[in-house]
Amino acid sequence: MKHIYLYGASGHAKVVLEIAEAGGYTVAGLVDANPAIEELLGYPVNAAFEEKTEGNWLIAIGKNTIRKKIAEEKKRQFGTLIHPQATLSKRSYIAEGTVIMAGATVNAEAHIGRHCIVNTNASVDHDCILEDYVHLSPNVALAGGVQVGEGTHIGIGACVIQGVCIGRWCTVGAGAVIIRDVPDGTTVVGNPGKVIRTNAV
Numbered sequence: 001m002k003h004i005y006l007y008g009a010s011g012h013a014k015v016v017l018e019i020a021e022a023g024g025y026t027v028a029g030l031v032d033a034n035p036a037i038e039e040l041l042g043y044p045v046n047a048a049f050e051e052k053t054e055g056n057w058l059i060a061i062g063k064n065t066i067r068k069k070i071a072e073e074k075k076r077q078f079g080t081l082i083h084p085q086a087t088l089s090k091r092s093y094i095a096e097g098t099v100i101m102a103g104a105t106v107n108a109e110a111h112i113g114r115h116c117i118v119n120t121n122a123s124v125d126h127d128c129i130l131e132d133y134v135h136l137s138p139n140v141a142l143a144g145g146v147q148v149g150e151g152t153h154i155g156i157g158a159c160v161i162q163g164v165c166i167g168r169w170c171t172v173g174a175g176a177v178i179i180r181d182v183p184d185g186t187t188v189v190g191n192p193g194k195v196i197r198t199n200a201v
Helices: 011-021 064-073
Strands: 002-007 026-033 056-059 186-189 195-198
Touching: 002 011, 056 064, 064 186
Parallel strands: 002 026, 002 056
Antiparallel strands: 186 195
16 A cells, blocks of 8 residues: 655645545645644544655645745655646656646656646646746646746746746746746746746745
């Protein structure tokens, strides 16, 4: 029997937990920084549990900065979770800690880094590169050869044309259409996408 343990017990964790169940895992324990959360979908949270050696961990938290902080602090074996209704090319690469949700598509020679989220119905076309801690929201569409830097969050329904490079720790707004490269640390919204804010990276 495969065991998995989850960091996080809020809304995003509900989806991750059900992906684990669909993949045949036993969810052996959940932990959350909020001591008031005692239960999630019938599973106890923050209760004592045995950490079995064959069990992997997964960070079931949507915020990219928090996933990075936990991944760097905790010396764990991290697994990956892929919903059975996702479509992955056998020539794609998915690194540890990443979750691929229902309806998502990852095409040939796409490379997805550590602790990424490819959310419901998102599409990652051929030769895309997603660095660590990227979050693609539901219905995001990346055309071929798109590169997305570490920690970037692309909002629901955004589209990125082929060959575009999006920098590190950017935010791409919901429904944005990205037709040119995006510098590190910027927030981009609209059609076509325009930079409205720059933060230190």
